[in-house]
Amino acid sequence: MEYRFGLVGYPIEHSLSPWIHNKFILKAGFKGNYALYEINTTESFADRIKEIKNDMLDGFNVTVPYKQTIIPYLDDLDEKAAAIGAVNTVVCKGGKWTGYNTDGDGYLRSLIQAYPSIGQDTNKNVLIIGAGGAARGILYTLGQKGFNHIDLANRTLDSAHKLKDLFNLDNTNLLTLSEAENVLDSYDIIIQTTSVGMKPAQEKTIVNVNKLTKENIVSDIVYQPVTTAFLKDAENAGARIHRGHSMLLYQAQYAFELWTNIRVEINEMDQELFRQLEG
Template identity: 45%
Template sequence: MKKIFGVIGDPIGHSMSPAMHNDAFERIGMDASYLPFHVTKENLADAVKGMKAIGVQGFNVTIPHKTEIIPLLDEVDPLASVIGAVNTVVREKGRFKGYNTDGLGYVRALRESFPGSIEDQRVLIIGAGGAARGIYYTLASEKVTQMDVANRTVDKAKQLSDACPYPVDGVSLTLEAAAAQLETYDIIIQTTSIGMAPAIDQKPISLDRLKQGAFVSDIIYNPLQTELLKEAEERRAGTQNGIQMFVHQGALAFEKWTGVYPDVKRMEELVLKQLGGNYANR
């Protein structure tokens, strides 16, 4: 009997996940289908009950349900609970358990692209929203202990860092203050929507004081190269866009459902093909 997996969100029409996961199922010879489900906020509880009732084996969760779904699940992984967001649900013995593979996917992507150990680097996180929280807490859980958080609202940045259950040295500061000491950071991680289409000419922070040899990561992939990454490249910094994070979070979800870690390079090629080399609509 064919196994059903999927992704829920609002909107969901442009999700790249079905093509990526259905290809992976085919490659491992598994009789399964991954489908997009358009679920509005008011129908979320009914949707979760319905997916359990019809035997859905697992699903991804995207905007705007990553936080709201938590009380609707039978169990939540400790890291996902700390982050306060779930993006992957697995059916385990008839129960739905929630995980967060966004942060882990980002860290795996960073390790793949950064030339050296990330544990000993001084990191700047730009932004204090859900994505920043997932990345910050996951990096902290993996022994990265020097991280500052820069945000337009410093109080929000401080709330993020203060709630982290793992030991981290760092401060919360404004974007302007971070820009003024940018040469002190080895890795800069941009987690906000600033620079995303259609406002592609914007940057969240000045790179005038960027350290030689620094690494700049932007989780946006719409466009594939933001203005921030263009400038970083011009300054000969290492750069990374959000494609690898997207692919690795998907691969980690696939592994939780099947026990098999898929071919991430093939996943990346499929996503880039869907994007047409220009932009993404997830």
């Protein structure tokens, strides 16, 4: 079996997706390749999408800034992608394009892989920091999987209110960052979904985590640097940590599964990607 996959976005020249998916192709015993389709924001998106359709791909990923832009060009939309309002994976089959969102499921897969007990106990107190697209996908997936104690903390409460209303979250409390900081140790799982701490501003951290202990799991979806200042501070306080590069692998795993109906195991790829990001 031979497959053709790709990535649509801008800028994407340094994307890790080709490395990940070409590894998956080899692991699955297939032939094929994963190409980059960089669409500059000064170009006509519609024209470039027509060109991509002519390439007869089996599937492709979509990244910023086109996760919402792609939707009108699709023939169908998965229920989860529709609820989240963004697409990061497109399956091309029988001449039709169907959009999916694998971010939330990929994140949860990676978290459970690191801490298996989470998959067996959804009665955890969860705090999501941030109210953007990543928070939306993770929040929706956690809710679908039965987690019903999820609070939101954000710099501006207006964005958090919109997210709460979008998913009708009656039991969700909204907190400012300073309010969250004061009660951080009351949460079993703390998930940082903003870009704070990303290179080149890797010295920044979003809240103080000094009160945390080994009872807390602290997760950051930022993967450059692979261990953010937020995670370093949490680890120094004694908390257990979860790095963002794992989410990258597991959301890609789910996308590959949608394209091929084959679930490729991550295994050594986690450490390989970790070492790459460490430089």
